[in-house]
Amino acid sequence: MTIPPAPSTHPDAGWWRQAAVYQIYPRSFSDANGDGMGDLPGVTARMGYLAALGIDAVWLSPFYPSALADGGYDVDDYRNVDPRLGTLADFDAMVAAAHDAGIRVIVDVVPNHSSNRHxxxxxxxxxxxxxxxxxxxxxxxxxxxxxxxxxxxxxxxxxxxxxxxxxxxxxxxxxxxxxxxxHLFATEQPDFNWDHPEVREDFHTTLRFWADRGVDGFRVDVAHGLAKDMTLPLRSKKVLDILVDDGSDPLFDRDEVHEIFAGWRDVLNEYDPPKAAVAEAWVPFTSRRLKYARPTELGQAFNFDLLQAPFDAAGFRAIAEKCLVEAEASGASSTWVFSNHDVVRHASRYSLPDGSTLEDLAAWLLAGGATPPTDRERGLRRARAATLFMLGLPGSAYLYQGEELGLFEVADLPEASLQDPTWFRTQHSVKGRDGCRVPLPWLSDAADFGFGGSPWLPQPDWFAGHAADVQDGVEGSTLEMYRAALGWRRKLQAEESLQWLDAAAPAVVHYRRPNGWEVLSNFGGAPAMVPSGVDLSKVVLSSGEPARGAIPGETTLWLAP
Structure with a gap:
């Protein structure tokens, strides 16, 4: 029987529970040395931007030495920095700058596999x-x-x-x-044998290495894949078609994985406050996903339900209700996310016609964004509304670099520039994830949009209208909406609960936090009636048009107490 750890009395022990975390894909964030690849000094140089955005933490995707067969998730050395991205001294300087700005640092750990150069x-x-x-x-x-x-x-x-x-x-x-x-992923990513005690101990050493350098937490890649049943003869792929809920799948979400993460929690609890961790566990059964989020294990697990849901009032409310109840039962807080480095940006997903499937999305990417037709204005409007709906919820919010600029997927990258292994291993039938990883635009009229060097993936001309400088200080811009939302979120932070309120229309979702902060989201395309008792004079933020006697279509409103 596992004995739960005694709760930490450190005042910052629960910082992660309602944190706004900003994911940085280092190669695509900011390039300080002009070689076309983003780097750690580039992150440090933009710390003022991150502080002004109002986030609580940054999560860095892998920055370790790598051949980049899978965008850095093929790790050569878990306790070093890729020389193209900087040095350990650069890492230390970045952590110090973040902490000086009141920003905590989470780093990616990739335990399922190493690179073939390890x-x-x-x-x-x-x-x-x-x-x-x-x-x-x-x-x-x-x-x-x-x-x-x-x-x-x-x-x-x-x-x-x-x-x-x-x-x-x-x-x-x-x-x-x-x-x-x-290798469950690329050929260059051989899977570790987690039954081997040396593998387990080496990762404990890695956790301590980065924790000792001031890291505040860890994001665990493919957390559900570590334990495997390699009993001969191996079972056929037919058993892998649908993940079962009893832990008997040979490759994923096996019960034995929780012994591994109990060991990780012992290491993370060596620090005061304990180091945070969040599992990337694509497990369809919530009861099993929450095992990773127990206080005796990682403490949080990504909830991808909203990311996978269509823009719909009933669906969003049902997901939020379910996830909040489940998170409370596990002792964790919920996590919310719409975009990351592995999925099509949500502004583009919401641009597709209603009812579009994953197959439609794949076809759209393969066609370079040409078909099916998209409505970018509507997509961004919905993305902004969804974001404000999410940022009002209790729990931690994970944001992906560039979404605060209203960036869309770059679906028409030239084939010659594509680098995602999926493109090559599917004989060019699946385009992959490069379109959400294009380096960010900072300056609208500068070479390479101010990224710092000729970027490793080409930037489209339309980036000029989304660059940070053309949105800075502009009322109503997506950047200023994010800044305002994160600022209000920090001011109005409340207990991890909410009250669902009756709405005046089926397309409207209305909830109130314990301190009186209210969120009204209209998922319909037309203006909706204001629920009885709601005072629109208290609106402090709108994702769309001002509320003039009604809730604008595809818009979220925030009302201060």
Whole structure:
């Protein structure tokens, strides 16, 4: 039986519970040395912008040494900085600048797999089958008469098979095709064997390394994928089609993963206040996702329900109700997110015709944003309304760089510029995630929009109208709306609860926080009646047009007490 840790008495122990966290994809944020790739000094140089935005923390996607086979999620060395992005001294300076600005720092940890350039994997390749070096990963003999078939029919998430065969470098079969290794993602991302005690202890060392450098928390990539059942013979991919809710899937959300994260919590609790953590666990069953969010484990788990939902009043309210109840039951706070580095930006998703499916979205990307037709004005209007609905909710809000500028997906990137592994492993049938990772526009009339150097992904001309400088100080701009919302959110922060109120129309959702702060969202396209008792003179923020006797269509209003 796991004994829950004693709650910390540090006044900042719960800082993460209602924090506004801003995700930085370092290569695409700001380039300080002009080489076309964003870097840590670039983040430090923009700390004033981040402080003025009003966020509580930044989350940095991987900045570790990497061949960038998967945008930095193929890690060569977990305790260093990619020299193209800076040095450990640059990292320390960035953390110090953030803390001086009142901003905490969360870093990405990638525990499911390393890169194929990691020292452990290179040692595994140089060793013979059955060696201790290979035991840190999943190496198996192939099927077929000569081992020419992979050990199973498991697919990679990026397309193609989840197995790659190696040419043996030592032993009696040196120079010949030999064993196969598992990689649930790109070939360059071999999966760790988390049954191995050295793997577990090495990640404890990594957590302490960054915590000792002042990091306040960790975002855990593919948290649900660490524990695997590699009992032979391996089960067919048919069992992977639908994730089951009993922990019996061979690859994902197995019960054994929670023992791993209990060990992580022991490490995180060595600090005062304890370090925060949030799991990226794409688990369809809430009861199982919440296990990762227990105080005995990571403490939070991403809730992707709103990200996956259409823009709809009943749907948004039902999701919020459900997630708040579940978060309270787990002892965590809920997490809200609409965009990140892995999905099409929500302003573009809401630009598509109502009823568009994931298949429609994929086809739209493949066609360079040409079909189906989009309505950008409507998409941004809905994105702004959804954001204010979300920022009013109790729990932590995760924002993705550029959404505060109203950026859309860059769907028409030239094929020659694409770098996402999905594009290559699907033989150019799935475009991938590059369109949400295009470097940010800072200055409308500067070379490379003020990014700092010729960017690693090309920026479209329409970025000029979304650059930070043309929105700075402009009433009604998306940037100023985010600044105002985050400022009011901090002033009006309340207990982690709300009261749902009756609305005057089915398209309207109305809720009140314990301190009297109210949120009114009209998900319909036409103006809606104001609920009885609502005083529009108390409106302090609108995502759209001013409220003149009605709630404008596709608009959220905030009313101060």
């Amino acid at each position: 020292e452990w994997f290179k040692a595994a390749l140089a060793s013979a089958p059955g060696s201790p070096e290979r035991a840190r990963y999943h190496f198996l003999d192939g099927l077929g008469r000569h081992g020419e078939l992979p050990p199973s029919d498991w697919p990679s998430h990026f397309g193609g098979a989840a197995w790659t065969r190696v040419v043996e470098q030592s032993g009696p079969n040196a120079g010949r095709p030999g064993q196969w290794y598992l």
